Amino acid sequence: ILGGYEAKPHLRPYMASLQLDGQHVCGGFLIAEQWVLSAAHCTEEMDGRVFQVLLGAHSLREPEPHKRLYRVRAQIPHPGSNIHNNKDDLLLLQLEEKAELNAHVRVLPWQREDRDVAADTVCEVAGWGTISHSGRRPDKLYQVERPVISRDVCNHRTRHDGTITEKMMCTDSRKKDTCKGDSGGPLVCSGVAEGVVTAGSRVCGNYKKPAIYTRIAPYAAWIDGVMAS
Numbered sequence: 001i002l003g004g005y006e007a008k009p010h011l012r013p014y015m016a017s018l019q020l021d022g023q024h025v026c027g028g029f030l031i032a033e034q035w036v037l038s039a040a041h042c043t044e045e046m047d048g049r050v051f052q053v054l055l056g057a058h059s060l061r062e063p064e065p066h067k068r069l070y071r072v073r074a075q076i077p078h079p080g081s082n083i084h085n086n087k088d089d090l091l092l093l094q095l096e097e098k099a100e101l102n103a104h105v106r107v108l109p110w111q112r113e114d115r116d117v118a119a120d121t122v123c124e125v126a127g128w129g130t131i132s133h134s135g136r137r138p139d140k141l142y143q144v145e146r147p148v149i150s151r152d153v154c155n156h157r158t159r160h161d162g163t164i165t166e167k168m169m170c171t172d173s174r175k176k177d178t179c180k181g182d183s184g185g186p187l188v189c190s191g192v193a194e195g196v197v198t199a200g201s202r203v204c205g206n207y208k209k210p211a212i213y214t215r216i217a218p219y220a221a222w223i224d225g226v227m228a229s
């Protein structure tokens, strides 16, 4: 998260850190007791390893009472996701067991109504992604508030030039933005997850490349289907 600030501990009890060999790789969030939603692109550097999912954390390193690392039983990328574009960039992770829910570990409601969030709506995004252009990685969860920008503005020739589909949304990226390691985290508007961070052009903090999110509502049937299977 660039241009943000340290989150108040445990006010985002749905946040997940997807880890490989004890290292934070991507964000994610709890959508059901045994299911975490993240981004398919996060599986690109896995080389056959499987994620572990850290729940209940504020600090990645320090011991905390409700922090717990869960093994992953299954990782299901959306069938339409691929490494060449941002389409269908969603990943469902089934935990080995149901997460133990408490004040620090809670499910986040997600939007099922497929309707665009109005431009200028201020939403919030959090993550353990890099907090500087030099790539400094935080130990604590950071967050930032960002206004939604319309798909037309985001698709302008000088921005993402027509690549933003109706299953994506954008927020302004001037100075305050998502960055490396924030992928997979939720864009939360009025307490409801509306989108999942996708890296897009991978640029951070440049107003010419607004942040891109996979909208969740268009994928409700897929999410429900996988969780029911």
Ligand SMILES: NCc1cccc(Nc2n[nH]c3ncnc(Nc4cccc(O)c4)c23)c1
Binding pocket: 130, 132, 133, 134, 135, 173, 177, 178, 179, 180, 181, 182, 183, 197, 198, 199, 200, 201, 202, 203, 204, 205, 210, 211, 212
């Ligand atoms: N703001 C959109 C967004 C959301 C999520 C991730 C991303 N970026 C990245 N995702 N993956 C990456 N691998 C290497 N470098 C990356 N960006 C980077 C790193 C240091 C300085 C800088 O200016 C940009 C990214 C970008």
